[in-house]
Amino acid sequence: MQINLTVNGKARASEVEDRTLLVYYLREQLGLTGAHVACDTSSCGACTVHVDGVAVKSCTLLAAQADGCQVTTIEGLASGNDLHPLQQGFKECHGLQCGFCTPGMIMTAADLLNTNPHPSETEIRVALEGNICRCTGYHNIVKAIQWAAEHQAVPA
Amino acid sequence: MSNKFIGQSIKRVEDKRFITGKGRYTDDIKLPGMLHAHFVRSPYAHARVVSIDTAEALAIPGVVAVYTGDDVAAINGVPCGWQVNFRNGETMREPKHPMLIATGDTAKHAGDPVAVVIAETKEIAIDAAEAVLVEWDELPAIASPADALKDGAPLVHSQFPDNKAFDWSFGNPVEEVDAAIEASAHVTTLEFVNQRVVPNAMEPRAYIGHYDAVADKYTLYTSTQNPHLIRLLMCAFVLGIPEHRVRVVGPDVGGGFGSKIYHYTEEALVTWASKQLELPVKWTSDRSEAFLLDAHGRDHVTKAEMGFDADGNIMGLRIKTIANMGAYLSTFAPAVPTYLHGTLLQGLYTTPKINIDMTCVFTHTVAVDAYRGAGRPEATYLLERIIELAAHEMGKDPAQLRFQNFIPPFDGVTQPGYQTQVALQYDSGNYAPVLQKGLDLLGYDDFRQAQKQAANSNKLLGVGFSTYVEACGIAPSAVVGALGARAGLYESAQVRVQPTGKVSVFTGSHSHGQGHETTFVQVVADKLGIAMEDVELVHGDSDTVAFGMGTYGSRSLAVGGSAIMKSIDKVLEKGAKIAAHKLECAEGDLEYGEGKWTVKGTDKSIGFGDVALTAYVPHVYPAGLEPGLDFSSFYDPANFTYPFGCHIAVVEVDKETGKVDLKRMIAVDDVGNIINPMIVEGQIHGGLAQGIGQALFEGTIYDENAQLTNGSYMDYVMPRADDLPMFETANQITPCPHNPLGVKGAGEAGAIGSTPAVVNAVLDALWSGGHNDVKDILMPLTSERVWRAMNN
Structure with a gap:
């Protein structure tokens, strides 16, 4: 079937199989390999992207369901060469090790900061409940999100 | 050498590609x-x-x-x-x-x-x-190691009628250990399972x-x-x-975590x-x-007995364990319960007599092999659980019982290493201060007060200690060869100075989260006195890197880093010959620092880049010296390295539901010299989470047909962000005396110390609530198991 959607600001018209999941569409057809597949059961969040501004596990959505939507992946989060505060925060606070869960963590955290710009430590931990990291013990991920909350641009 | 980068928490150079979604994992390649x-x-x-x-x-x-x-x-x-x-x-x-x-x-x-x-x-x-x-x-099929040895058990390989892969004993002669335990005033016996866990990279x-x-x-x-x-x-x-x-x-x-x-x-x-x-x-x-x-980890069934004299001094340790190998022997599997486990049973204690009897069995399950810590977590779990239980049984303070039995300090330089009863000779150690530092961070006296008050409330408080020593930097080839390894365990490195003075470093270590692209570059840039931007680390490709034994056993910096140091020495040695020729002086008159060779006591100098260019454009050049500035080295260490530390957990246990809430996790680790404190701390954090995971959440569940019933992320529980507290970490530094960087390794420490600390903390909470007869709770400590321990 034919789908029309916007991915990282770029209009896309694509032919997909009915059963194609959004994550495989992004990875295999568009070459956007930042969203990762790690669990097959929507449990780990490594595939998280934004669909119409909301964090979504892209292994849980058919590509067809994103027809007509605005999709943002980790590749589209920075503004040109300016990293998003969360990307900076993860680097500043050593919020990643192997990097495999990182795109999903950042996209989930971006959704959190969009709705709650100054979350408490507990709010951050609860928001990350759907994302698994096996390297960091989450300590530095929490710090990275706190760093980003402090350094994000104040809305005009 | 300068110390501009070594010891600094330099932000990781590899992060850029990962935070922008540009990491290139195998499945990303088309x-x-x-x-x-x-x-x-x-x-x-x-x-x-x-x-x-x-x-x-x-x-x-x-x-x-x-x-x-x-x-x-x-x-x-x-x-x-x-x-x-x-x-x-x-x-x-x-x-x-x-x-x-x-x-x-x-x-x-x-x-x-x-x-x-x-x-x-x-x-x-x-x-x-x-x-x-x-x-x-x-x-018919079996999954449990204990079942494998029962009469009439289904056979995994029909040609092996008892399901045994091998059996093994180690340490002092068992008669001597029997006698020591027989003569003890108090013997603590602990039967427990170190359950099977899944690495889950x-x-x-x-x-x-x-x-x-x-x-x-x-x-x-x-x-x-x-x-x-x-x-x-x-x-x-x-x-x-x-x-x-x-x-x-x-x-x-x-x-990877081993898998x-x-x-x-x-x-x-x-x-x-x-x-x-x-x-x-x-x-x-x-x-x-x-x-x-993917190979699983742990899976031991153990009976341990520790004997004490009337003053609380450890007299002997006797262990019988069955270890699950799975259906086939994976690459390192036989070494894990034996030479990476039996050899660590001295721990930090002066135990004079130790014997382990190990039977390694086949079952109808996937292979068990090294998982973060590999044998050393199992040894530490055994030692730290039994000493904590012994303190409880003898009415002694668990911290004091440890202090009393610690091996005295030795630096491995002015004092010899410590010869254990189980073959290894520890390189350097100073154990009491890490425990003391942990107690200070905890606020031990105040904690015991709070615990007494909590005993009457709905939430019991408990503290658990764990002190560990591990063997890392695996290891001298001759030693591991004598112990059965079919490979050498060294590392290779090449330092290629390009004509413009830029440096490419090729290492046989492999980075999959450990941050080698930063840490190794810090070392090279400092040793050569050049900018980190001028150094590139190449790893992970057998066509560009001459050889390598890879990354596991916390060995990358201790072994791989040492190989790089050898190549740097060769670069500087040859560079000095070129510099002396250009400066018309004797090599002995030169000193190297800040990226240049200087004639001692003068301002005459030549920079690293000029020497590099001269090596490749050798117009004015020492007679008989080959052009080029490119050296390979292999480093085969003299010994393992022996990091050690103290982990302390504080838990709250809900009396009504048995739910365990981990309130504090304190880790004081001595991993030798530290190149990048931020990265070392991150390694400790990750290890802690995995060790806590084993204590509280993780574990395979096989049914009677040897089917894994929790083989998905929906069923196999791993720690999530809201399960863990912020960690409290500190370091002590006792340099490794036998490698050039004085480093010991930090990759596994967190996973080794934390598991028994958490379990001990839950038991301490139960004991504080009057459940004095509880000796063990099967990991993971689910609410149900903890509740049953309080109510049965």
């Missing part, structure tokens, strides 16, 4: 014409293949090939890399893991492969795999085999911790193809198939396969 493999696997833990019918699958459009056991009969099975013989001298039993289970043979664990479908897309391969018709004859294993017929060369992209070791095993032992015609690339790898050390059958199979089809073949594991196929 090659022209690439085909996709999907395996047909045994749904049973033990079953004979009666027949296989591939006709229907082959007829599906897009299917290129379906291979079964008959097609791959010429390929050898995957071998084991470590040999531990029976104590009576009988050779270790070593069934090789076949590529595909052939008709008439038996699958020996759920997931054992019988056929592989190769198709134009992954979806077609999956669909076609379902069309392969396999007739099975299901047979976030990136599932993925491989691409690519045979280039024009060049007659294979390339294997693999999510591995040690590309060269995979090449050696696959070429020499499995496929029998020439090593110089094979390139193995380990690109970005999404975590990606080993050579797996799928690696060899996609490599072989790519030659049959003359096209690249990719296989990416899904998570269900990962649970069934």
Whole structure:
């Protein structure tokens, strides 16, 4: 079937199989390999992207369901060469090790900061409940999100 | 040498590609014409293949090939890399893991492969795999190591009638240990299970085999911790193809924790198939396969007895353990319960007599091999659980009982290393201060007050201690060879100074989260006195890196870093000859620092870049000296390294539900010198989370048919962000006396100390609530188990 959607600001018209999941569409057809597949059961969040501004596990959505939507992946989060505060925060606070869960963590955290710009430590931990990291013990991920909350641009 | 970068928390240079989604993991790689493999696997833990019918699958459009056991009969099975013989001298039993289970043979664990479908897309391969018709004859199966030794137990390999892979004893003669325990005033006995856990690296294993017929060369992209070791095993032992015609690339790898050390059958199979089809073949594991196929960790059933004299001094330690090997012996599996476990049973204590009796058995489960810590967590769990229980039984303070029995400090320089009763000689150690520092961070006296008050409330408070010593930087080749390793364990490094003075460093270590691209560059930039931007680290490709033994056992910096140091010494030695010639002085008159050679006591100097250029444009040059500035080295250490530390957990236990809430996790670790404190702290954090995971959340559950019933992320519980507190970490530094950087290794420490600390804390909470008879709770400490311990 034919789908029309916007991915990282770029209009896309694509032919997909009915059963194609959004994550495989992004990875295999568009070459956007930042969203990762790690669990097959929507449990780990490594595939998280934004669909119409909301964090979504892209292994849980058919590509067809994103027809007509605005999709943002980790590749589209920075503004040109300016990293998003969360990307900076993860680097500043050593919020990643192997990097495999990182795109999903950042996209989930971006959704959190969009709705709650100054979350408490507990709010951050609860928001990350759907994302698994096996390297960091989450300590530095929490710090990275706190760093980003402090350094994000104040809305005009 | 300057110390501009060493010791600094430099932000990681590799982060940029990961935070922008540009990491390049194996599954991200697409090659022209690439085909996709999907395996047909045994749904049973033990079953004979009666027949296989591939006709229907082959007829599906897009299917290129379906291979079964008959097609791959010429390929050898995957071998084991470590040999531990029976104590009576009988050779270790070593069934090789076949590529595909052939008709008439038996699958020996759920997931054992019988056929592989190769198709134009992954979806077609999956669909076609379902069309392969396999007739099975299901047979009885066992999963538990204790069951394997029972009379009449189903046999994993019919030629081995007792399910034993080997047995082993170690330490002092058992009669001496029996006598020491017999003479003890108090003997604490603890029977426990160190349960089976799943490493669960976030990136599932993925491989691409690519045979280039024009060049007659294979390339294997693999999510591995040690590309060269995979090449050696696959070429020499499995496929029998020439090593110089094979390139193995380990690109970005999404975590390993041990599970990606080993050579797996799928690696060899996609490599072989790519030659049959003359096209690249990719296989990416899904998570269900990962649970069934990636080597698991731990899985010991143990009885331990520790004897004390009337003053609380440890007199002896006697241990009997059954360890699960799974159905086949994985690459390092025999070493884990033996030489990485039995040798660590001295711990930090002066125990004069120690003996372990170990039986390693086959079961109808996937292989058990090294998982973060590998044997050392099992040893630490045993020691730290039993000493805590002993303190409880004897009415002594658990911290004081440890202080009393600690080995006195030794620096390994002015004082000799400490000779244990279990073969190892510790390099340097100073144990009491790490425990004291932990107690200070905890606020021990205040805690005991708070605990007393809590005892009357709904939430019991508990503190658990754990002190550990581990053996890292694995290890001198001659020693591991004598202990059964079939490989040397050294590391190689090449430092190539380019004509412009830029430096490429090639290491056989492999970074999959550890931050080598930063830490190693910090070392090289400092030693050469140049900018970090002028140094590049190359790893993970057998065509660019001469050789390597890879990353595991906290060995990268201690062994790989030391190899780099050797090459740097050679660069500076040759550079000094060139500098002396240019400056018209004797080499002995020169000193090196800040990136230049200076004639001592003068301002005459020549920079590193000028010397590099001269080496490659040798117009004015010492007679007889070769051009170029490029050195390789191999470093084979003199000993293991021995990090140590103290972990303390504070928990709250809900009396009504048994729910455990981890309130504080304190870790004081001595990992020797530290190059990048931020990265070391991150390694400790990750280890803590995995160790806490084993204590509170993780563990396989097999049913009576040896089926793994919690083989998904929906069922196998791992720590999530809201399960853990912020960690409280601190360091002490006792340098390693025998490697040039004085480093010991930090990758596994967190996972070694934390598990017993958490379990001890829960027991302490229960004891504070009057449940004094509880000696053990089976891990993971679920609410139900804790509640039952309080209510049964």
